[in-house]
Amino acid sequence: MKLTELELQTVRREFPAFSQPDQTVFLDNAGGSQVLQCVADRIHTYLLTNSVQLGASYRTSQQAGERVAQARQAVAELINAYDDREVVMGGSTTGLMFLLIQAILPSIQAGDEIIITNTDHEANIGAWKRLQAAGAIIRVWEVNHHSLELELSTLHNLLSTRTKWVAMTHASNVLGTINPVAEVAKLVHTVGARLCVDGVAYAPHRLVDVQASGADIYVFSFYKVFGPHYAVLWGHFDLLSQLSGLNHFFIDAEDLPYKLQPGNVNFELSYGCGGIRDYLVKMGQSFGGAGSARAQMQLAFDRFEAHENALAEQLLSFLRHRPQVRIIGLSEVEQGSYKRVPTISFVVDGKSSESIVRHIDQYGIGIRFGDFYAKHLIHALDLEKHGGVVRVSIAHYNSSDEINRLIQHLSEII
Numbered sequence: 510m511k512l513t514e515l516e517l518q519t520v521r522r523e524f525p526a527f528s529q530p531d532q533t534v535f536l537d538n539a540g541g542s543q544v545l546q547c548v549a550d551r552i553h554t555y556l557l558t559n560s561v562q563l564g565a566s567y568r569t570s571q572q573a574g575e576r577v578a579q580a581r582q583a584v585a586e587l588i589n590a591y592d593d594r595e596v597v598m599g600g601s602t603t604g605l606m607f608l609l610i611q612a613i614l615p616s617i618q619a620g621d622e623i624i625i626t627n628t629d630h631e632a633n634i635g636a637w638k639r640l641q642a643a644g645a646i647i648r649v650w651e652v653n654h655h656s657l658e659l660e661l662s663t664l665h666n667l668l669s670t671r672t673k674w675v676a677m678t679h680a681s682n683v684l685g686t687i688n689p690v691a692e693v694a695k696l697v698h699t700v701g702a703r704l705c706v707d708g709v710a711y712a713p714h715r716l717v718d719v720q721a722s723g724a725d726i727y728v729f730s731f732y733k734v735f736g737p738h739y740a741v742l743w744g745h746f747d748l749l750s751q752l753s754g755l756n757h758f759f760i761d762a763e764d765l766p767y768k769l770q771p772g773n774v775n776f777e778l779s780y781g782c783g784g785i786r787d788y789l790v791k792m793g794q795s796f797g798g799a800g801s802a803r804a805q806m807q808l809a810f811d812r813f814e815a816h817e818n819a820l821a822e823q824l825l826s827f828l829r830h831r832p833q834v835r836i837i838g839l840s841e842v843e844q845g846s847y848k849r850v851p852t853i854s855f856v857v858d859g860k861s862s863e864s865i866v867r868h869i870d871q872y873g874i875g876i877r878f879g880d881f882y883a884k885h886l887i888h889a890l891d892l893e894k895h896g897g898v899v900r901v902s903i904a905h906y907n908s909s910d911e912i913n914r915l916i917q918h919l920s921e922i923i
């Protein structure tokens with residue numbers, strides 16, 4: 510069920526941005542979401558009361574250590590990790606991917622094959638290509654230009670016993686399509702390869718469940734999920750244990766996640782991220798949920814999903830009725846066996862994507878154009894001639910009125 514007016518107000522009260530005098534309509538959420546009050550409060554509290562080095566025996570240092578450890582447990586719960594030692598934190602998804610590749614590098618042999626897609630953000634492409642220096646061969650799983658889907662049959666033809674890794678996105682940050690990662694994982698595992706999933710564009714819209722995803726590695730950024738510029742990389746304990754350590758020589762190879770966190774984590778941001786879990790549980794409770802924290806979080810996301818779908822359909826139906834518009838992705842929230850997140854991209858015949866966004870800028874509505882670092886996808890679909898796509902990315906805190914305002918101003922020019 511879509512959020513009621515009252516429920517939406519409850520949601521928006523959690524985000525200080527909505528009480529600012531500058532009433533920007535935030536529709537660039539896939540670029541970065543608004544930040545929760547409880548997240549900002551935790552960062553503030555940590556900085557003002559726990560700014561000490563961890564690991565000493567005095568009380569404040571002990572308390573700081575407990576806070577950072579609790580935050581890791583909260584993130585483990587948020588993503589349904591088996592064990593909180595599987596939770597590696599770092600500055601960004603791009604940065605964590607580079608660390609992962611460094612840790613994988615010694616296990617790569619000449620002739621090993623790695624499959625990447627041409628729909629991914631560069632963070633989950635460029636990092637893998639670096640393994641070519643060790644003799645790895647890169648194969649590209651290309652999107653079907655007509656259906657805009659990554660088809661399992663195409664992957665099937667690329668997989669072989671030489672495949673060591675497959676890297677893909679859970680949801681494209683341009684197309685918005687949710688990929689069937691659990692099915693992909695099964696296929697990938699039949700040849701003994703591993704699956705690395707970029708969940709950045711998915712995590713703001715569905716409750717991440719790394720166990721159900723079937724992935725071996727799952728990574729996303731908190732600044733898209735109502736938190737700070739910070740990120741998490743989850744990996745199966747056995748896999749992470751086998752990876753080369755990236756920390757000082759005296760840090761034990763068994764010391765997870767520390768061996769993969771050179772220079773250690775950012776303490777205050779780690780602590781801040783615990784607020785995302787608290788917010789979701791609080792929302793689940795406010796919607797009448799009961800049971801475990803995961804059950805509350807699931808209810809929160811179920812309600813957010815229904816709300817986001819209604820807003821997405823509002824915009825998609827407007828776009829579908831404009832003959833000069835081409836939606837780059839599913840034109841409905843659900844098509845066949847595929848669903849989408851409310852990250853909606855389109856191009857307009859005879860108009861540059863930039864001109865549309867510049868028109869909308871005047872009305873205090875934040876949308877965006879470009880390739881969104883999914884350069885291979887934009888190239889494959891021949892969208893450079895438009896200057897990339899126009900992207901409207903909705904979050905659960907947006908309202909139907911905001912989408913109407915956008916539609917009103919879009920209809921002035923398309």
Ligand SMILES: Cc1ncc(COP(=O)(O)O)c(C=O)c1O
Pocket residue numbers: 539540600601602603604630632633678680681682707709710730740
């Ligand atoms: C799908 C996707 N993957 C990866 C990234 C990179 O994340 P980060 O900025 O944390 O490196 C982004 C950023 O926009 C993204 O949208």
